[in-house]
Amino acid sequence: MGKSKALVIVGNGEIAEMAFEYFTHDSDYEVAAFSIGQEYITADTLMGRPVAPLDAVAGSYPPDRYDAFVAIGDLQLNRVRRRQVEATKAMGYRLASYVSSRAFVWRDVAIGENCFILEHNVLQPFTSVGDNVTLWSGNHIGHRSVIEDDVFMASHVVVSGFCRLGRSSFFGVNAAMGPHVSVGADNYIGMGAVLTASTEPDGIYQGNPAERRSVSAKRFCRVRE
Ligand SMILES: CC(C)(COP(=O)(O)OP(=O)(O)OC[C@H]1O[C@@H](n2cnc3c(N)ncnc32)[C@H](O)[C@@H]1OP(=O)(O)O)[C@@H](O)C(=O)NCCC(=O)NCCS
Incomplete structure (x- = not known):
């Protein structure tokens, strides 16, 4: 067809x-x-x-x-x-989003344009996803958490309830955020990082409990504004 x-x-x-x-x-x-x-x-x-x-x-x-x-x-x-x-x-194009038929997305979760949401993501009630967000497979986005624009999340990240994930941040595999954690914009969260507290913008965080490295995330990722 x-x-x-x-x-x-x-x-x-x-x-x-x-x-x-x-x-x-x-x-x-x-x-x-x-x-x-x-x-x-x-x-x-x-x-x-x-x-x-x-x-x-x-x-x-x-x-x-x-x-x-x-x-x-x-x-x-x-x-x-x-x-x-x-x-x-x-150029005049409308941007499509892809949401896997095998993702669990609560009935009225708002998802922006140019998102790529793969299988086995869980988006609980009262969550929201901004524009241009990638959620690779198997992440848990807990109730009332907000994902801002331009985030890239790898796989099997756990976001507890009431979190806010700052614009343009990257989340490595198996990272975890406790409840009410706010992640600053332009963060690079390493694989397996356990965030027990909110973070400052432009930081690299790794380890359990996660600690901030001395180098800027933008510098590490060679960001050109
Ligand atoms: C955090 C990260 C960016 C560090 O990168 P890096 O600076 O190139 O790391 P290095 O390999 O030079 O290691 C630097 C130090 O940090 C440690 N380290 C690296 N990654 C770590 C992590 N995720 N958690 C804890 N420690 C880590 C290393 O053991 C090393 O310690 P040492 O100096 O005591 O030997 C990277 O390891 C990471 O987690 N990337 C995300 C990968 C991912 O999830 N990709 C998704 C696939 S789509």
Whole structure:
């Protein structure tokens, strides 16, 4: 049966190929093409779909007929994905979000644009997810917790109730947050970190209990504003 909506995936790396799989086999979207800056094009096709240069994509795949999804990881603490989201919207595209049919999302949880929420995530009542957020597989987002824009969360992170996760932060595998913890913007939370208290912006936190490292997270991730 034909699908009701058509999609252009912006990107040509691993996240783009993962997005192709998930949108193709678990969404209403038919993926029509990939798009990336001309200088990054290494082949005419990817996953059997054409790869169009970004400066020409709107001609072949006009924004009134195609939505877009920006499939980029946590590079530069999510700044590369954020910049491409802005550029793609400026071209007139509406940004799609993918939410796995195998995620548990409470009935009225708000989820923004360009989100990528994979299998076995749990979003309890009164939680919310901003724009451009990636939740890889198997995270628990406890009641009344808020995930701000541009967050990237790896897998099996536990967010207790009443937490706030600051903009652009990264969460490594198996990190855990106690209740009422606020994570500052631009944090890099290491794998297995146990956050018992709120954090300052632009910090790297690791260990149990988590401690702040002396280096700036933005510097560690070579952020270019
Ligand atoms: C926290 C992190 C960024 C540190 O990176 P790094 O600075 O390159 O780490 P290094 O390997 O140089 O280790 C520096 C020190 O921190 C320790 N360390 C590293 N990661 C740690 C972690 N997650 N928890 C506790 N200690 C850690 C190392 O043992 C080392 O200690 P030492 O100086 O006493 O020998 C990284 O280990 C991490 O957790 N990344 C997230 C990975 C992840 O979850 N990816 C998701 C896949 S999508």
